Amino acid sequence: xxxxxxxxxxxxxxxxxxxxxxxxxxxxxxxxxxxxxxxxxxxxxxxxxxxxxxxxxxxxxxxxxxxxxxxxxxxxxxxxxxxxxxxxxxxxxx
Amino acid sequence: xxxxxxxxxxxxxxxxxxxxxxxxxxxxxxxxxxxxxxxxxxxxxxxxxxxxxxxxxxxxxxxxxxxxxxxxxxxxxxxxxxxxxxxxxxxxxxxxxxxxxxxxxxxxxxxxxxxxxxxxx
Numbered sequence: 362x363x364x365x366x367x368x369x370x371x372x373x374x375x376x377x378x379x380x381x382x383x384x385x386x387x388x389x390x391x392x393x394x395x396x397x398x399x400x401x402x403x404x405x406x407x408x409x410x411x412x413x414x415x416x417x418x419x420x421x422x423x424x425x426x427x428x429x430x431x432x433x434x435x436x437x438x439x440x441x442x443x444x445x446x447x448x449x450x451x452x453x454x455x
Numbered sequence: 456x457x458x459x460x461x462x463x464x465x466x467x468x469x470x471x472x473x474x475x476x477x478x479x480x481x482x483x484x485x486x487x488x489x490x491x492x493x494x495x496x497x498x499x500x501x502x503x504x505x506x507x508x509x510x511x512x513x514x515x516x517x518x519x520x521x522x523x524x525x526x527x528x529x530x531x532x533x534x535x536x537x538x539x540x541x542x543x544x545x546x547x548x549x550x551x552x553x554x555x556x557x558x559x560x561x562x563x564x565x566x567x568x569x570x571x572x573x574x575x576x
Contacts, residue, residue: 397550415535419528
């Protein structure tokens with residue numbers, strides 16, 4: 362079993378697992394009673410989407426998606442900080 | 456030989472990451488309130504995002520068939536995993552602090568609120 366087939370096999374098996382956990386996070390985003398719950402779910406959803414992009418970029422053999430994965434992770438962190446700032450001081454700064 | 460070791464190690468890390476991701480998702484659904492869900496979310500964020508990125512970087516380094524662009528992939532994956540390790544914690548902490556101070560998140564199933572005792576609430 363050469364390396365290429367091994368990697369492609371394992372990664373294609375993992376994709377449905379990734380997608381189910383995204384759906385579970387999406388359920389918490391919709392259901393979350395309060396704002397922090399929703400932001401927390403979007404947090405984990407965004408971070409795991411970034412990881413999924415990195416893993417997927419191995420499967421499709423092109424390093425283009427990794428940069429957007431990194432950017433997505435940074436933006437999700439910014440979302441966290443903005444929401445925290447808004448919740449605490451009712452202003453977003455700037 | 457070293458390539459096979461790298462690829463296998465990376466794949467193991469990715470599988471562990473998917474497992475953490477799944478557990479984090481289930482934890483986020485089943486835990487009663489926001490403060491308990493913080494644990495599931497950060498476990499899902501670190502175990503489910505940082506670990507697979509390091510694994511993907513190892514796989515990218517070991518997979519010869521990807522050709523020269525694989526080093527960009529490995530570098531970017533390592534960078535974003537280290538960044539994510541720092542940012543996920545800081546963001547969740549800021550969110551938890553804001554939720555506590557603004558009282559937005561319900562604290563009902565709680566045994567002992569240390570912060571209120573010290574008057575920090």
